[in-house]
Amino acid sequence: DGGITQSPKYLFRKEGQNVTLSCEQNLNHDAMYWYRQDPGQGLRLIYYSQIVNDFQKGDIAEGYSVSREKKESFPLTVTSAQKNPTAFYLCASSIVTGGGRRETQYFGPGTRLLVL
Amino acid sequence: AQTVTQSQPEMSVQEAETVTLSCTYDTSESDYYLFWYKQPPSRQMILVIRQEAYKQQNATENRFSVNFQKAAKSFSLKISDSQLGDAAMYFCAYRTDPNTGFQKLVFGTGTRLLVSP
Numbered sequence: 001d002g003g004i005t006q007s008p009k010y011l012f013r014k015e016g017q018n019v020t021l022s023c024e025q026n027l028n029h030d031a032m033y034w035y036r037q038d039p040g041q042g043l044r045l046i047y048y049s050q051i052v053n054d055f056q057k058g059d060i061a062e063g064y065s066v067s068r069e070k071k072e073s074f075p076l077t078v079t080s081a082q083k084n085p086t087a088f089y090l091c092a093s094s095i096v097t098g099g100g101r102r103e104t105q106y107f108g109p110g111t112r113l114l115v116l
Numbered sequence: 117a118q119t120v121t122q123s124q125p126e127m128s129v130q131e132a133e134t135v136t137l138s139c140t141y142d143t144s145e146s147d148y149y150l151f152w153y154k155q156p157p158s159r160q161m162i163l164v165i166r167q168e169a170y171k172q173q174n175a176t177e178n179r180f181s182v183n184f185q186k187a188a189k190s191f192s193l194k195i196s197d198s199q200l201g202d203a204a205m206y207f208c209a210y211r212t213d214p215n216t217g218f219q220k221l222v223f224g225t226g227t228r229l230l231v232s233p
Contacts, residue, residue, distance in 0.1 A: 043161075108160070
């Protein structure tokens with residue numbers, strides 16, 4: 001089945017540790033996105049990528065890093081510089097049609113990150 | 117900057133009844149997309165319905181329909197014949213002009229829908 005997978009479902013981070021969240025899609029989508037969700041808030045954009053080897057900062061990129069070496073994969077690293085990493089992280093992807101239109105974003109099941 | 121406001125933190129409905137969730141947004145653009153996403157307890161975001169701003173006709177998807185009032189910048193979601201499986205957080209989202217570079221999704225804070233038997 002086509003879709004977006006995220007792993008792990010739960011992740012625990014110790015102080016000063018970098019952790020990486022995985023996002024894989026087999027939908028042949030060009031664009032991929034990372035969002036953060038905090039209680040009582042909507043989603044906020046961390047990073048996005050429109051093509052392989054290219055990515056851009058979103059609204060809250062500080063303390064995070066990404067890579068896009070393959071079309072199917074867009075891992076997110078939460079670095080020790082992110083002082084409040086406890087949140088729910090959602091990955092999304094979308095196609096890019098002619099004229100730059102980017103179609104509807106579809107989401108993965110998410111990863112919950114907790115700090116020990 | 118675009119903003120999306122959902123003024124109802126929580127709504128309740130009985131099975132088989134109809135409920136309307138409100139959403140307003142602020143923008144100076146003329147071409148954009150609006151979405152309703154559902155987030156059940158599993159927390160996966162599921163697209164419910166979308167509306168293109170240039171279309172005057174309101175979008176419908178089975179039991180879900182929208183009331184899009186462009187001049188009022190209002191985009192409400194109506195759920196008819198509510199089912200227990202409709203219980204979830206519902207997020208309204210705005211996406212900028214699709215023809216001018218990257219389009220960011222801007223989300224509201226969500227409305228929790230409770231469905232009782």
